[in-house]
Amino acid sequence: MSFIEERETMRDAPIGVFDSGVGGLTVAREIMRQIPKERIIYFGDTARVPYGNKSKETVTKFSRQIVRFLQGQHVKAIVVACNTASAYALDEIEKEIDIPIIGVVKPGAKVAAESTGNGKIGVIGTEGTIGSRIYDTYIKEINPDITVIGKACPLFVPLVEEGLWQDPVTDEIAARYLSGLIDSGIDTLILGCTHYPMIRSTVGKIMGEKVTLVNPAYETARELKELLRTENLLSEEKQGLGSNCYRFYVSDMADKFQTFANSILKYGILSAKKINIEEY
Amino acid sequence: MSFIEERETMRDAPIGVFDSGVGGLTVAREIMRQIPKERIIYFGDTARVPYGNKSKETVTKFSRQIVRFLQGQHVKAIVVACNTASAYALDEIEKEIDIPIIGVVKPGAKVAAESTGNGKIGVIGTEGTIGSRIYDTYIKEINPDITVIGKACPLFVPLVEEGLWQDPVTDEIAARYLSGLIDSGIDTLILGCTHYPMIRSTVGKIMGEKVTLVNPAYETARELKELLRTENLLSEEKQGLGSNCYRFYVSDMADKFQTFANSILKYGILSAKKINIEEY
Numbered sequence: 001m002s003f004i005e006e007r008e009t010m011r012d013a014p015i016g017v018f019d020s021g022v023g024g025l026t027v028a029r030e031i032m033r034q035i036p037k038e039r040i041i042y043f044g045d046t047a048r049v050p051y052g053n054k055s056k057e058t059v060t061k062f063s064r065q066i067v068r069f070l071q072g073q074h075v076k077a078i079v080v081a082c083n084t085a086s087a088y089a090l091d092e093i094e095k096e097i098d099i100p101i102i103g104v105v106k107p108g109a110k111v112a113a114e115s116t117g118n119g120k121i122g123v124i125g126t127e128g129t130i131g132s133r134i135y136d137t138y139i140k141e142i143n144p145d146i147t148v149i150g151k152a153c154p155l156f157v158p159l160v161e162e163g164l165w166q167d168p169v170t171d172e173i174a175a176r177y178l179s180g181l182i183d184s185g186i187d188t189l190i191l192g193c194t195h196y197p198m199i200r201s202t203v204g205k206i207m208g209e210k211v212t213l214v215n216p217a218y219e220t221a222r223e224l225k226e227l228l229r230t231e232n233l234l235s236e237e238k239q240g241l242g243s244n245c246y247r248f249y250v251s252d253m254a255d256k257f258q259t260f261a262n263s264i265l266k267y268g269i270l271s272a273k274k275i276n277i278e279e280y
Numbered sequence: 281m282s283f284i285e286e287r288e289t290m291r292d293a294p295i296g297v298f299d300s301g302v303g304g305l306t307v308a309r310e311i312m313r314q315i316p317k318e319r320i321i322y323f324g325d326t327a328r329v330p331y332g333n334k335s336k337e338t339v340t341k342f343s344r345q346i347v348r349f350l351q352g353q354h355v356k357a358i359v360v361a362c363n364t365a366s367a368y369a370l371d372e373i374e375k376e377i378d379i380p381i382i383g384v385v386k387p388g389a390k391v392a393a394e395s396t397g398n399g400k401i402g403v404i405g406t407e408g409t410i411g412s413r414i415y416d417t418y419i420k421e422i423n424p425d426i427t428v429i430g431k432a433c434p435l436f437v438p439l440v441e442e443g444l445w446q447d448p449v450t451d452e453i454a455a456r457y458l459s460g461l462i463d464s465g466i467d468t469l470i471l472g473c474t475h476y477p478m479i480r481s482t483v484g485k486i487m488g489e490k491v492t493l494v495n496p497a498y499e500t501a502r503e504l505k506e507l508l509r510t511e512n513l514l515s516e517e518k519q520g521l522g523s524n525c526y527r528f529y530v531s532d533m534a535d536k537f538q539t540f541a542n543s544i545l546k547y548g549i550l551s552a553k554k555i556n557i558e559e560y
Contacts, residue, residue: 047334054327054532154441162435168452252334253333253335
C-alpha cells in the first residue's frame with residue numbers, strides 16, 4: 001500500500017477514547033458534537049474504576065492495557081479522556097506508540113492560561129490529578145508567572161454517581177472544598193475531572209460570576225480536531241450510522257454503563273460490550 | 281508426614297483475611313482481639329477497590345485471584361472480610377478449595393436472627409451486597425418468618441474514607457438513607473459493610489436506642505474461633521511478634537494503606553507490601 005493509500009484508509013479509522021469509567025463520556029460527547037463525521041471506540045474501565053485514588057504505577061499499567069486493546073481495534077488516534085490517566089500515564093505511553101495520542105490536561109491548561117486576567121488559576125480534581133501537579137507544570141510552561149492553586153475533591157465523583165447533581169449536600173461539600181480557592185482570589189477554575197461538568201452549576205454558583213470555569217472536555221475535542229487536520233487524518237464523510245459509528249466497551253457492568261451513557265449522550269447507545277481488559 | 285503431624289504444622293499456619301481495601305481491617309482487628317495467638321496475613325485489593333458497585337462475575341474473579349495468593353502463603357483458613365465478596369464469591373470458591381473459608385455475611389445474619397424481637401431486620405450495605413439479597417437468604421434459612429429490609433448506602437464508604445465519621449453531611453446523608461428503615465419499624469440493623477462500624481455512632485443516633493446494631497466483624501471473629509477449634513486448628517502458642525505475627529499485602533498504595541491501618545489498629549504495622557494481584 002502506498003503512503004497516500006494508507007493515509008486514506010487511516011482517515012476512515014475510528015478514534016479511540018478511554019476513561020476509568022463513565023466520566024469520559026463528557027469528552028466523547030464533545031467529540032461527537034465538534035467532529036460528527038468521526039467514528040469513536042470508547043472504553044470505560046468499570047471493573048477497576050476509580051483511578052483518582054490509585055498510584056501512578058497502577059494507573060499507567062491500566063492505561064497501557066487499554067491502549068493495547070484500542071490499537072487492536074485499529075484506531076487512528078487516542079484520546080485519554082481521564083484527567084488522572086492524562087496526568088500519570090500520557091508522557092510514558094506517548095513514547096511507546098506510533099499513532100497520535102492526546103490527554104485532557106494540556107488543552108485545559110492552555111485555555112485556562114489564555115483566559116486568566118489576574119494570573120491566578122484554580123484546579124479541582126482527584127487526589128491523583130492534584131497530587132501530580134500536572135496542570136501547574138503545563139500552565140507554567142506557557143507562562144511561568146501564573147499562580148496555580150490545586151484542590152482535591154474526592155467526594156465529587158461519588159456525589160455525581162449517586163445523582164446528587166443539584167442537592168444541598170453537594171452544595172455544602174462544594175462550599176467546603178472551594179472556600180480556600182475563593183479566598184485565594186482566582187479568576188479561572190479548571191474542572192479537572194471528567195465528572196465535574198455534571199455539577200458545573202453548583203460550582204459556578206459558589207465561585208460566583210467573576211470566575212471563569214474551564215471544561216477541558218470542550219478544549220480537548222477542539223485540539224483533537226486540529227491535530228487530525230494537521231496530520232491529514234480527518235474523516236471526510238460520515239462513517240456509518242448508529243452502532244457502526246460509535247462503539248462502547250467496558251470491563252464490567254455493561255448494562256449500568258449503558259443506562260448512564262444514555263442519560264449523558266443524546267444518541268441512543270445500542271449496546272456496550274464487556275471485555276477482559278486484564279488480558280491485554 | 282502423618283495426619284497428626286500435619287495438623288500440628290497447620291495449627292501454626294497463619295489465617296488469611298482479605299477485603300477490597302481497608303474496610304476488612306475492622307474484621308482483622310476483631311480476630312486479633314479474640315484469638316490473639318493467631319498469625320494473620322491480610323490482603324487489601326487497593327488497586328481495584330471498591331467491589332460494591334461491580335458485578336458478581338468480576339468480584340468472583342478478583343476474589344479467586346486473592347484466594348490463590350493466600351493459598352501460596354500457606355494459610356490454614358481464609359476469612360472473606362468483605363460483604364460484597366462474601367455475598368457474590370464465597371459459595372463458588374468454597375467448592376474449589378480444601379481449607380476452611382468463612383465470610384462475614386452468615387455470622388452477621390445468624391446473630392441478627394437471634395437478636396430480633398419483632399421479626400423485622402434491616403440491612404445496610406453496598407449496592408452489590410443489598411442487590412444480592414444474601415442476608416435475606418441466610419436469615420430466612422434460620423427463620424422464614426423474619427422480614428428483611430435492605431437499603432444500599434453508596435455514599436457511606438467515600439464519606440468514611442474522606443474522614444467525615446462525625447459530620448453534619450454524614451448525618452444528613454444517613455438520615456436520608458435510613459428514614460425508610462425507621463418507618464418500617466425494624467428492631468435490628470446489620471452494618472453490612474466493613475466500613476460502617478466507623479460511623480456506628482451516627483447510625484445509632486439516627487436509628488435510636490431501641491434498634492440493636494449488629495457488627496458482623498465481631499460475630500465473624502467468634503465464628504472463626506469456633507471453626508478453628510472444631511477443626512483442631514487453633515494455634516496453641518503466640519506465633520511470633522510484630523511483623524512475624526501480622527503481615528499486610530496490598531495491590532496498590534502501600535503507604536496510604538499503612539497510614540489508614542495504623543489509625544484503625546492499635547498495633548503498629550511495620551510495613552505493607554505491594555504485589556501484582558492480576559498475576560494470580
